[in-house]
Amino acid sequence: MLHSLYNTSLSLLTDLYQLTMAYGYWKSGTAQKETVFNLYFRKHPFQGGFTVACGLSSAIEYLNAFSFSSDDVRYLSTLTGTDGQPLFDPAFLDYLQTLRFTGDIDAVPEGTVVFPNEPLIRVRGPILQCQLLETPLLTLINFQSLIATKAARMRLAAHDDTLLEFGLRRAQGIDGGMTASRAAYIGGCDATSNVLAGKLYGIPVRGTHAHSWVMSFDSELESFNVYADVLPNNVTLLVDTYDTIQGVRNAVEAGKKLRERGYQLSAIRLDSGDLAYLSMEARKLLDEAGFRETAIVGSNDLDEYLVTSLKEQGAKINIWGIGTKLVTAYDQPALGGVYKLAAIQNPAGQWDYKLKLSEQTIKISTPGIQQVRRYYNERGFISDMIYNEETPPAGPSTMIDPYDFTRQRRFADATTFEDLLVPVFRNGQTVYTTPDIQTVRNRVTTQLSQLHPGIKRFTNPHAYPVGLEQNLHQLRTDLILKLRQK
Numbered sequence: 380m381l382h383s384l385y386n387t388s389l390s391l392l393t394d395l396y397q398l399t400m401a402y403g404y405w406k407s408g409t410a411q412k413e414t415v416f417n418l419y420f421r422k423h424p425f426q427g428g429f430t431v432a433c434g435l436s437s438a439i440e441y442l443n444a445f446s447f448s449s450d451d452v453r454y455l456s457t458l459t460g461t462d463g464q465p466l467f468d469p470a471f472l473d474y475l476q477t478l479r480f481t482g483d484i485d486a487v488p489e490g491t492v493v494f495p496n497e498p499l500i501r502v503r504g505p506i507l508q509c510q511l512l513e514t515p516l517l518t519l520i521n522f523q524s525l526i527a528t529k530a531a532r533m534r535l536a537a538h539d540d541t542l543l544e545f546g547l548r549r550a551q552g553i554d555g556g557m558t559a560s561r562a563a564y565i566g567g568c569d570a571t572s573n574v575l576a577g578k579l580y581g582i583p584v585r586g587t588h589a590h591s592w593v594m595s596f597d598s599e600l601e602s603f604n605v606y607a608d609v610l611p612n613n614v615t616l617l618v619d620t621y622d623t624i625q626g627v628r629n630a631v632e633a634g635k636k637l638r639e640r641g642y643q644l645s646a647i648r649l650d651s652g653d654l655a656y657l658s659m660e661a662r663k664l665l666d667e668a669g670f671r672e673t674a675i676v677g678s679n680d681l682d683e684y685l686v687t688s689l690k691e692q693g694a695k696i697n698i699w700g701i702g703t704k705l706v707t708a709y710d711q712p713a714l715g716g717v718y719k720l721a722a723i724q725n726p727a728g729q730w731d732y733k734l735k736l737s738e739q740t741i742k743i744s745t746p747g748i749q750q751v752r753r754y755y756n757e758r759g760f761i762s763d764m765i766y767n768e769e770t771p772p773a774g775p776s777t778m779i780d781p782y783d784f785t786r787q788r789r790f791a792d793a794t795t796f797e798d799l800l801v802p803v804f805r806n807g808q809t810v811y812t813t814p815d816i817q818t819v820r821n822r823v824t825t826q827l828s829q830l831h832p833g834i835k836r837f838t839n840p841h842a843y844p845v846g847l848e849q850n851l852h853q854l855r856t857d858l859i860l861k862l863r864q865k
């Protein structure tokens with residue numbers, strides 16, 4: 380039975396302004412207005428060409444546990460405004476105590492490769508509830524998608540080598556460490572050093588030993604022999620505490636003793652110096668001594684660029700231990716996912732579409748009850764079209780680049796398509812079976828294998844085509860013009 384950090388109510392894990400707006404809706408009698416919000420991002424992280432959606436299972440747990448306890452409302456009752464008077468009417472706090480999520484959610488399954496402007500989560504329901512979900516949904520999806528994407532890039536760099544996530548000690552706190560371990564596994568790591576993540580999420584755990592083990596003995600060789608004695612079935616020896624080449628020779632000595640007992644020296648680890656040169660030298664020494672099966676682990680501030688470079692240099696590393704730069708998403712510490720109102724139902728039961736204007740074209744939102752249609756040919760997926768479910772494409776449709784309407788595309792070469800958002804909640808009840816973590820991880824592998832290599836490259840990746848279906852594009856354009864005229 381796996382457990383999670385999100386299955387107790389975390390309803391106060393939100394920004395105060397969500398609660399003041401909720402209060403405003405309640406007080407003005409508009410709390411029940413039916414709305415649709417979309418969660419999406421505008422730009423891939425790491426100047427990359429793809430993003431891996433991650434965090435939905437945490438969001439589902441969060442929503443299932445969503446409620447305000449008497450303790451929560453007691454705290455809210457202590458909040459005061461600028462005049463020192465209570466912020467919230469006690470009747471509103473009573474209302475909060477009975478509040479549950481009653482809406483619908485459609486979402487892209489975890490592990491799906493996604494692109495800018497595509498809704499990853501679409502929330503439909505009373506405006507008060509939808510608004511309260513903005514901050515927690517963004518908290519859960521932004522970070523996990525960021526780390527899953529970073530890990531997927533590491534996986535692309537490492538090809539078929541083993542990838543170990545070693546980041547807990549450098550993570551952004553406990554939750555940063557826990558969710559990073561989960562997302563890193565989904566993105567393509569093979570195991571984590573984080574034992575609690577292993578227990579809670581069912582991720583394989585792996586590890587070597589630290590320099591302190593070696594330093595605690597009078598000699599390196601003695602430290603290796605004792606380690607091999609006590610854990611003969613898990614021997615990876617860290618060889619760089621004093622002199623790496625001598626360390627490899629000592630590992631070979633310890634390995635020979637281990638062999639006499641019927642065990643194998645599983646690996647050595649290099650954690651400093653020139654990892655290309657030292658791994659090639661170590662490989663020679665190991666091979667000459669008959670330890671051809673002994674692997675070489677490389678660690679030390681690695682990222683996808685260094686792994687790529689080291690492989691190009693001919694490094695003989697076949698297991699990569701990656702910590703800081705993975706779990707902190709070092710070169711881009713946040714994914715800028717946003718959550719925008721896209722439609723409000725009017726009293727006649729029709730949708731009034733909503734759009735946020737901006738001087739920056741990229742920040743103008745898109746209205747509509749959005750769905751994403753992904754088109755495939757025999758090699759993989761070739762483009763995505765965002766459409767309004769109220770005006771679905773009838774047959775082959777033209778899609779239009781939201782930032783340049785002269786860029787249009789028809790799907791002449793597509794053989795099949797699939798709609799990416801699937802029903803997750805209906806009337807507040809889960810209608811989705813969360814896949815196990817292995818299935819999610821496999822989805823990432825499959826999806827990346829279907830993506831053109833130009834989109835996966837790290838430098839100036841090719842932009843995957845994503846556009847708006849022509850009716851949605853027209854709706855958006857008309858709304859922009861109308862709002863600008865006001």
Ligand SMILES: Nc1ncnc2c1ncn2[C@@H]1O[C@H](COP(=O)(O)OP(=O)(O)OP(=O)(O)O)[C@@H](O)[C@H]1O
Nearest residue numbers: 650651652653654655656678679680681685688692
């Ligand atoms: N052949 C190489 N090509 C490019 N970068 C490398 C190579 N070998 C190691 N690096 C990287 O260079 C960076 C600095 O390594 P450096 O050798 O200065 O660390 P170190 O001082 O040996 O290690 P530490 O400070 O942990 O003891 C690390 O990110 C490391 O992974």
Ligand SMILES: O=P(O)(O)OC[C@H]1O[C@H](OP(=O)(O)OP(=O)(O)O)[C@H](O)[C@@H]1O
Nearest residue numbers: 545650678679680681700701702703704
């Ligand atoms: O380098 P990372 O990708 O973050 O991987 C984790 C690092 O953590 C350990 O180092 P330690 O905490 O002993 O620090 P140090 O090697 O930097 O001295 C380990 O030896 C790795 O070098």
Ligand SMILES: O=C(O)c1cccnc1
Nearest residue numbers: 545572585586587588702
């Ligand atoms: O097991 C290891 O080698 C390890 C674990 C955490 C951080 N650095 C290394």
